[in-house]
Structure formats: C-alpha cells, structure tokens
Amino acid sequence: MPYHYGPLDIGVRVEVRNEVMEEFTKINWDPKFHIRTHKYDDFVRTFCTNPSGFVITENYGKFVSVNGHSMKNKFSNNTNFAFLIRLHLTEPVENTTLYGESICRLATTIGGGKAILQRLGDLKKGRRSTWERIDKSYVEPTNKDVTPGDLSMALPARILEDIVEGLDMLAKVIPGVNEESTLLYGPEVKFKAVRLDVNKNMEAKGISNLFAVGDGAGVSGGIVTAGVTGLIAAREIIHKEGKKCDI
Numbered sequence: 001m002p003y004h005y006g007p008l009d010i011g012v013r014v015e016v017r018n019e020v021m022e023e024f025t026k027i028n029w030d031p032k033f034h035i036r037t038h039k040y041d042d043f044v045r046t047f048c049t050n051p052s053g054f055v056i057t058e059n060y061g062k063f064v065s066v067n068g069h070s071m072k073n074k075f076s077n078n079t080n081f082a083f084l085i086r087l088h089l090t091e092p093v094e095n096t097t098l099y100g101e102s103i104c105r106l107a108t109t110i111g112g113g114k115a116i117l118q119r120l121g122d123l124k125k126g127r128r129s130t131w132e133r134i135d136k137s138y139v140e141p142t143n144k145d146v147t148p149g150d151l152s153m154a155l156p157a158r159i160l161e162d163i164v165e166g167l168d169m170l171a172k173v174i175p176g177v178n179e180e181s182t183l184l185y186g187p188e189v190k191f192k193a194v195r196l197d198v199n200k201n202m203e204a205k206g207i208s209n210l211f212a213v214g215d216g217a218g219v220s221g222g223i224v225t226a227g228v229t230g231l232i233a234a235r236e237i238i239h240k241e242g243k244k245c246d247i
Contacts, residue, residue: 001204006192006218008096009084010103011044011163012151013055013066015183017139020176021079025051033173035166040158042085044166047190049081055143055185057115063104066115066143066185076142082188085162100189107154107187111147115187118151121180124164126152137181151186194218201236202229211237 024031029051035044053070068080089096107116118129119137128150134141152160163184171178195218197205202219204210212219213229220226231247238245 001207001210001212002197003194003218004197005089005094005096006195008087008089008100008192009045009047009190010087010100010155010159011082011084011188012155012184012186013068013080013188014083014167014177015055015078015080015139015141015185016177016179018052018077018079020174021049021051021081024174025049025079033170035169037162037165037169039161039165042087042158042162044083044085044162046170047082047084049079051079052076053078053080053142055080055141057143057145060104063101063108064111064113064115065104066188078139078142080142082190083163083166084188084190085159085166087159097191097194100191103155104187104189107151110154111149114145114147115143115185116149116151116154117141117143117146118149118184118186119180120164120167120178120182120184123151123160123184124180128153134183137183139181139183141183141185143185146185151184155186192218192221200232202233203236209240 030049033046050068050070052075053068054076055066055068058065058067122129129148131148134148167178196212198212198219199205202211202213204212211233213233214220214226220229235245235247
C-alpha cells in the first residue's frame, strides 16, 4: 500500500511561573500559538499547555524525551507547554521517525540517560546550565530527575535558533515567556505515524474497498479528527452498498 512519511515535531518543553501564562490559561486552558520564524521560515507552535502542571520524563527504552501534564488534586507554581518545530524531510532521507530518534538518542547520551534542562538565559549566552545557576532562577523546576546541561550539544542549530527566535516572538503576546529564568527541557518530540495514501473518502489509492482511518494510519492528528475520518469512511462504505446514508 502506498505511503509517505509525515512531518516531525521536535523541540523543548518550556516551563515558566503561572503568573506569566495565567492571563491566557484562564480564558483557554490550552491556548495554541502558531509562529513563523523569520530566519528559516519554519513553523513553530505551542502545544499541550499545563497550568499549575508538572514536567515529566518519557522513557522509550533506547532514549528519553519529555512531556507535561496537570493533575486534579496536585498543583505546582509553574505552567509548562511544548514548543515544537515542524520538520519535513525530502530525498534522500525522508524517514522523519528515524531522524527524530537519532536526535533523542544523542540528547540522552549527553544527558547521561536523562533529559536535559537548561535555562533560556544560559542557552542564549552559549553556556551550559548547572544546578547552582538553576537554583538562582525564580522558576523552580518541577522535574529534577534531569541533567542540567547544554541543549546545543544535542539539538540541531536550526531547531535551537527557531526556539530562541520563536520565544522572543511569543513574548510580544505573552510578556515574560522569554526571560533568562525560563526553563527548557529537551528534547520533546511528537512522532507521526507513516501516512497511508488515501483519497478524500479515506479509501486506499489503488486498492478498492480498503479504508484507512485514524491516527494509526497517519491520516489524522487527534481524537476529534480521528473520529471524523471514521465517519467519512463509514459514509463511503454505506454509499458503496447502495444504502441511504444518514451520517
């Protein structure tokens, strides 16, 4: 069945004090901001905002990554969110999954088996973070099972430049999000499934009566859109059966 690789979203988990984000999270728990950087014309987005939340480590076996969540009965003084750059690859290397994994493996090596934590101010000054420097910040990390270090030793320069430029642009809307004490955990990565080639009715191209829907087939990117692709396929199947469709 024909397929192609989807884009890779990779970047960092940003952590700031609640006061920086609360003007927006009181209106929308998970506000979304989309940015287009000037230097590379790359697409950068915020994702998965967690007011009063916690940064966590995800273990993939061969490497670690970071994520975040909020809890019902436990609260922190910080808000965290993913800050992700979308990457597309073309010939000869199109495998975005393998590329993302290679970055994560390198970061895990640099972090001694743990995720890397760096202050934004240290990143801008070209120096690694240490616990002593982090302790001087007014943002206390919610995940301390990490290695203070230098993200520039692990993440490609283009990604880092997009992160710095993107946060400076975001600060025009959210003042304080780009302060020296802002914490960056990395890497954070969102892998996309291999995308099967389907037509507008979710039917596989070149294979009659075979339908592919949902995130697993790479044709959607979330609960709502996955459900919609299922409805589209169901409607076409009913139509093919010559029956009346009410959906």
